[in-house]
Amino acid sequence: MDALVAQLQMQYRNYTASLYQQGFLDDQFTELKKLQDDASPDFVAEVLSLFFEDCVKLIGNMARALDQTGTVDFSQVGASVHQLKGSSSSVGAKRVKGLCVTFKEYCEANNYEGCVRCLQQIDIEYKALKTKLQDMFNLEKQIVQAGGKVPQVDN
Amino acid sequence: MAVGEVMRMDIPAGGDLTVTSPELHVLAVDDSIVDRKVIERLLRISACKVTTVESGAMALQYLGLDGDKGASGLKDLKVNLIVTDYSMPGLTGYDLLKKIKESSVFREIPVVIMSSENILPRIEQCLREGAEDFLLKPVKLADVKRIKELIVRNEADDCKTLSHSNKRKLAEDIDDTASPPPPSSSSSSSSSSDDSSVEDFPSSKRMKSELSSLL
Numbered sequence A: 001m002d003a004l005v006a007q008l009q010m011q012y013r014n015y016t017a018s019l020y021q022q023g024f025l026d027d028q029f030t031e032l033k034k035l036q037d038d039a040s041p042d043f044v045a046e047v048l049s050l051f052f053e054d055c056v057k058l059i060g061n062m063a064r065a066l067d068q069t070g071t072v073d074f075s076q077v078g079a080s081v082h083q084l085k086g087s088s089s090s091v092g093a094k095r096v097k098g099l100c101v102t103f104k105e106y107c108e109a110n111n112y113e114g115c116v117r118c119l120q121q122i123d124i125e126y127k128a129l130k131t132k133l134q135d136m137f138n139l140e141k142q143i144v145q146a147g148g149k150v151p152q153v154d155n
Numbered sequence B: 001m002a003v004g005e006v007m008r009m010d011i012p013a014g015g016d017l018t019v020t021s022p023e024l025h026v027l028a029v030d031d032s033i034v035d036r037k038v039i040e041r042l043l044r045i046s047a048c049k050v051t052t053v054e055s056g057a058m059a060l061q062y063l064g065l066d067g068d069k070g071a072s073g074l075k076d077l078k079v080n081l082i083v084t085d086y087s088m089p090g091l092t093g094y095d096l097l098k099k100i101k102e103s104s105v106f107r108e109i110p111v112v113i114m115s116s117e118n119i120l121p122r123i124e125q126c127l128r129e130g131a132e133d134f135l136l137k138p139v140k141l142a143d144v145k146r147i148k149e150l151i152v153r154n155e156a157d158d159c160k161t162l163s164h165s166n167k168r169k170l171a172e173d174i175d176d177t178a179s180p181p182p183p184s185s186s187s188s189s190s191s192s193s194d195d196s197s198v199e200d201f202p203s204s205k206r207m208k209s210e211l212s213s214l215l
Helices: A002-021 A027-034 A043-066 A074-091 A094-108 A112-145 B003-010 B033-045 B056-063 B093-102 B120-128 B141-165 B170-176 B193-200 B202-214
Strands: B025-029 B049-053 B081-085 B111-115 B133-136
Touching: A002 A112, A027 A043, A027 A074, A043 A074, A043 A112, A043 B033, A074 A094, A074 A112, A074 B033, A094 A112, B025 B033, B025 B056, B033 B049, B033 B081, B033 B141, B049 B056, B056 B081, B056 B093, B081 B093, B081 B141, B093 B111, B093 B120, B120 B133, B133 B141
Parallel strands: B025 B049, B025 B081, B081 B111, B111 B133
Antiparallel strands: none
């Protein structure tokens, strides 16, 4: 059982480190992990869950705002982008945040194609992050179930 | 007359000066559900009681400043610190800050502004209006710890100042206080001397006037 735990822990370390290396996560994610303890063991998962719900809502808003048959209200799109930028920043979702920065610029430039492209990319990106984090949380669960402790992995 | 009695008689309801229990009650205001969750946890982990609301309007309602109830129900609230996001729909954090500083009951409550944007004129504007501090988002544990220490230290200073002054008449204390009169900002212009106890907290006012002189 110790061998299994050690193997899982190594897998976990590598996987988490790769998320930082590939730019999915940044420093702020590490900060969130500091806030998790035995009293609040699911804090990070809970916050990320709220974040992903936020993504769905805000991306929906952006899509609707861009889907106007008349003139697009880019400030309306920009308002949702600003909100998504804020929440992605707060959870350490680095790639999503980066896309929001670009998206904001396209909004300010009233660049319709640019906005639509960003919207598509953000949709792909948050879903990819969601899957990656799901895998990470599953590894944590397996480690705990095997009787081990989840190692601390900072970027 | 006991020291405690003198202090409690003259302090507005927002300031119970028994700093024996360092647990602060913080009112956190943010329109983002993600940020509310994070700031709540940051504060709880820093041993604070937390109430979160999603708008400036709700914050005013909670404090009883929305005109409906006036200042009733105050005694149970005892908010020691307000932390608010700057950019919110409706009442911005800045608007909320102004309303709080205009209130004779709540103006002594420290207000900290949070923003994802590092805009110097914005920061200066908030500090001029009486904000205690300005935090750049995303907020980290170290930021919250620093703020908490600042607030607890200020409250302790205020306590010390009053225990020294209890031997003198409060009127003399106002004259003797070392801090310069606050420069003309909206918060000080509304602090006409009907609320003389405001002058009994020279440390927080002094910091604000020092800050203002730097701007």
